[in-house]
Amino acid sequence: MKFLRDLMDKQKPLFEKGGKLEQFYYAFEAGETFLFSPNHTTGIKGAQVKDAIDLKRMMITVVVAMIPCLLFGIYNTGHQHMLAVGETAGLWENFGDKLWVGLQLVLPIVIVAYAAGGAVEGAFAVIRKHPINEGFLVTGMLIPLVVPATTPLWQVALATVFAVVIAKEVFGGTGMNILNVAMTARAFLYFAYPAQLSGDQVWTYLGEKAAVDGFSGATALAVAYNAGVDSVPVTEALANHNTALGSDMFSFMNMFIGWIPGSIGETSTLMALLGALILIGTGVASWKIIVSGFAGAYLMGLVMNLFAANEFMAMPPQYHWVMGGIAFGIVFMATDPVSAAQTEVGKWIYGLLIGMLTVIIRVTNPAYPEGIMLAVLFMNVFAPLIDYYVVKANKTRRLQRATV
Amino acid sequence: MSKVVKLKKGFDINLAGKAPQELAEFSTPETYAIKPTDFLGIQRPKVAVNVGDQVKAGTTLLFDKAMDQVKYASPVSGEVIDVKRGERRKLLEIVIKSDGKNTQEKFDSVDLDSIDRDALASALAESGVWPNIVQRPFGIVANPADTPKAIFISGFDSHPLAPDFGFALQGQSEAMQAGINALAKLTSGKVHLGVDGSKGTPDVFSGLKNVEINKFSGPHPAGNVGVQIHHIDPINKGEIVWTVSPSGVAQIGRFIIGGVYDASKTIAITGSELTKTAYVKTITGASVTSFVKGNLNSGHVRVISGNVLTGEKINMEGFLGFYHNQITVIPEGDYYEFLGWAKPTTKKLSYHRALGLLSFLTPKKEFVLDTNGRGEERAFVQTGVFESVTPMDILPVYLLKAIMAEDFDEMEELGIYEVVEEDLALCEFVDVSKHPVQKLVREGLDLIQYS
Known part of the structure; x- marks a missing residue:
């Protein structure tokens, strides 16, 4: 690696103060520190040694935790396509073809998200003269996983640019943002281009081919919602759905594993939990948020059962865990440390409320079949308020101690 | 009770x-120094001796004109050989050459x-x-x-x-x-x-x-x-x-x-780069040369007066700080490392367990840490870490943010009176975003104290 180091050292003066390319210093620095950890040493006073962690390593841990979801999403995209056009029946039949279809659809989205996000990040770093933030490593991976495989690439690019600029850079970059960047991108798409991000047609890629007779591309949540409207027990409606494809698609187990239509990375609760295992095991994400998030959803599901004004409300609460993107959202979006509550007590409340709100939105609001997106964004906004009261309690304890 | x-x-x-x-x-150190920078709160230091003066152990070398009853004394008897000043004539060291008699x-x-x-x-x-x-x-x-x-x-x-x-x-x-x-x-x-x-x-x-x-x-x-x-x-x-x-x-x-000023103390000579580590009886302010020279097992080292968390970098001819009871010698870390942020490692110590940081698997292992900064400074991202290494009912990140914002009320309410640098030194070590935590704490304390 010496030749690389030599190359860097040779180019460095160009970008340093007084060099010809001075204004691109932070772009150079990003590349340099990516290749080589810097040779800075600790100061004269203070901690003389430092922990081996840095933000790059932390962020890459999150990216790695998302890989199970990504891989599953790629295969499932192909699988759903083949199912819909009637070219396959078994899960592992036509393995190569499914993978190929999935790769063709998903990889461009990932590349576009990274390219668009990276370009904006780089431009801001150069103009605003701040180091390139590693946060976008995660954002660039999250955005593809929360959109359907059929999303036009220009929309992916636009949403990424919008989210990075409006949700992050205007606040000063990673660490300063209020809203989760990837969720903002999805919300932007949802409200700006609803035709490509909602309904029954967008979740499964058909391409030039025609779907088999009786095919429905509806998500489990849509089926459950309609069951509520039609007063059919949800489990029955789910069982009878898409029988044309010859599989018990919306069985609890199938939904848990994730062989269902939906956004690329969100369908598999199992893979999200695998990611959660990585995040909790490495201590990168707060287990409190994850646990309380799932608990909140279950609790709210139980409360809905108590009222049971319609069949959707009467659905067994554990179904909420496996339908839609709640698992993915709680594990990867809600735990974003910057936009989540930052106090330990606050994290319990924050997670719990996200889970509860998700179910409330799902069950009671006809306009938004999926609740996790709005629940996370809503709680992002309220996280500082939760923290405010937790911090205030700390101050009060200190004050009371003084007056006793 | x-x-x-x-x-x-x-x-x-x-x-x-x-x-x-x-x-x-x-071998007994020859020179000793008192470093006014060790004593926080000295506002207007006044040197009471001149170069060439003979002093005894206990002779006043220095006092603070703002609190002149407190005297800072020479640890040994001998001759004042240097009064070192830095930028803007800031007083750095008063060096005494010991006469070996210890009068x-x-x-x-x-x-x-x-x-x-x-x-x-x-x-x-x-x-x-x-x-x-x-x-x-x-x-x-x-x-x-x-x-x-x-x-x-x-x-x-x-x-x-x-x-x-x-x-x-x-x-x-x-x-x-x-x-x-x-x-x-x-x-x-x-x-x-x-x-x-x-x-x-x-x-x-x-x-x-x-x-x-x-x-x-x-x-x-x-x-x-x-x-x-x-x-x-x-x-x-x-x-x-x-x-x-x-x-x-x-x-x-x-x-x-x-009735004497006896500045002798037993200190620990420690660190991975020393051939011989031990305790030694010495005197406050001693030059560390005789403990370190010829006792190194590698060339490129940092000598620290104090410990690796709160100590101060001194050079091979530097002096033991007034409040320090140990010196630590560790390798310097001024090297680049190819993909250092991604490589799995069992050699670097980490409080965290993020991808590739494997030190948590060997909690009993003794680590050799160098002075590499391990990454660059970033905004606060990870949460909950500082709290987990601070066994006090204090929210360090909020306190530090209040200091950065120079918000006096907030600093007070969040408990700045209860901490000094060393209490949050671990936060500086474990920080993912590499903030100079101890420097910030001192800035906050200075703001409160001098306003």
């Missing part, structure tokens, strides 16, 4: 280069039974032992005119490679008792001594009277006096507490008994 406090939060940095409990002989200034003897509080305070201030007494809040040299609500001594040091006071203070129990008796006269409250609850109380402490002994167990920073204060008798706004290190107590005691 003495308390037993079990602390869970914190982290022990397990380093290679511990000093075995034996006294080693090194001592003779002070009036103090009879603790009859002397009143103020007379005792001024005798201690005049003799040069006073700067051992540090005031909280702010961590500055105490003002003899104040009466603290309590005085705290931490009887153990939980920092990496720190000396064991039970060994370093062997045979000093008489001096310790005298020192404690003197301190007890200075406070309106109690004198507290915190000892390590995870092992037996060392002999030098177990027989002490006139002092409240509390036990603390848990990982570092359990031995930090600030943490102990927080759990015994926390500092509220407007209150003053004094702290003294055990070796400082012993020095005060030796003054009470003998």
Whole structure:
């Protein structure tokens, strides 16, 4: 690696103060520190040694935790396509073809998200003269996983640019943002281009081919919602759905594993939990948020059962865990440390409320079949308020101690 | 009533280069220095000697014109050979070349039974032992005119490679008792001594009277006096507490008994880069050359006065700090590392377990850490980490943000009076975003103190 180091050292003066390319210093620095950890040493006073962690390593841990979801999403995209056009029946039949279809659809989205996000990040770093933030490593991976495989690439690019600029850079970059960047991108798409991000047609890629007779591309949540409207027990409606494809698609187990239509990375609760295992095991994400998030959803599901004004409300609460993107959202979006509550007590409340709100939105609001997106964004906004009261309690304890 | 406090939060940095409990002989250092920068709170330092003057151990070298009753004394007898100044004539070091005779200034003897509080305070201030007494809040040299609500001594040091006071203070129990008796006269409250609850109380402490002994167990920073204060008798706004290190107590005691300024102490010579690690009897301010030169097993090293968390980088000819009881020698880390942020590693120590950081698998392993900064400074991203290494009811990140924003009310409300740099030093170590935490804490304290 010496030749690389030599190359860097040779180019460095160009970008340093007084060099010809001075204004691109932070772009150079990003590349340099990516290749080589810097040779800075600790100061004269203070901690003389430092922990081996840095933000790059932390962020890459999150990216790695998302890989199970990504891989599953790629295969499932192909699988759903083949199912819909009637070219396959078994899960592992036509393995190569499914993978190929999935790769063709998903990889461009990932590349576009990274390219668009990276370009904006780089431009801001150069103009605003701040180091390139590693946060976008995660954002660039999250955005593809929360959109359907059929999303036009220009929309992916636009949403990424919008989210990075409006949700992050205007606040000063990673660490300063209020809203989760990837969720903002999805919300932007949802409200700006609803035709490509909602309904029954967008979740499964058909391409030039025609779907088999009786095919429905509806998500489990849509089926459950309609069951509520039609007063059919949800489990029955789910069982009878898409029988044309010859599989018990919306069985609890199938939904848990994730062989269902939906956004690329969100369908598999199992893979999200695998990611959660990585995040909790490495201590990168707060287990409190994850646990309380799932608990909140279950609790709210139980409360809905108590009222049971319609069949959707009467659905067994554990179904909420496996339908839609709640698992993915709680594990990867809600735990974003910057936009989540930052106090330990606050994290319990924050997670719990996200889970509860998700179910409330799902069950009671006809306009938004999926609740996790709005629940996370809503709680992002309220996280500082939760923290405010937790911090205030700390101050009060200190004050009371003084007056006793 | 003495308390037993079990602390869970914190982290022990397990380093290679511990000093075995034996006294080693090194050649006696020739030069000694007193560094005004060691004493926080000195506002207008005035040098009382000139280069070439002959001084005795206990001769005043320096005082603060803002608090002129407190004298800073020469640790040895000899000749003043240098008064080093830095930028803008900032006073850095007053260097004494020892004559090897150790002639001592003779002070009036103090009879603790009859002397009143103020007379005792001024005798201690005049003799040069006073700067051992540090005031909280702010961590500055105490003002003899104040009466603290309590005085705290931490009887153990939980920092990496720190000396064991039970060994370093062997045979000093008489001096310790005298020192404690003197301190007890200075406070309106109690004198507290915190000892390590995870092992037996060392002999030098177990027989002490006139002092409240509390036990603390848990990982570092359990031995930090600030943490102990927080759990015994926390500092509220407007209150003053004094702290003294055990070796400082012993020095005060030796003054009470003998009427001399005796700056000798036993320090630990530690660190992975030393061939021989041991304890050594020396004198405050000693040049570290004789402990380090010829005792290195590698070339490119950093010599630290103090420990790796709160110490200060000095060079091979540098001097032991007034408040330090150890020196640590570790490798310098000024190297680039290819993909250093991604490589799995078992050699680098981490509190975290993020991808590839495998040190958590070997909690008993002794690590060799170098001074590499391990990444660049970023905005705060990860949360909950600082809290998990701070065994106090304090929210460090909020406090630090208040300091950055220079929000005085917020700093006060979040407990800035309860901390000094060392209490949040672990935060600086574990920080994912690499903030200069201790520097920030001092900035905050300065803001509050001087406004």
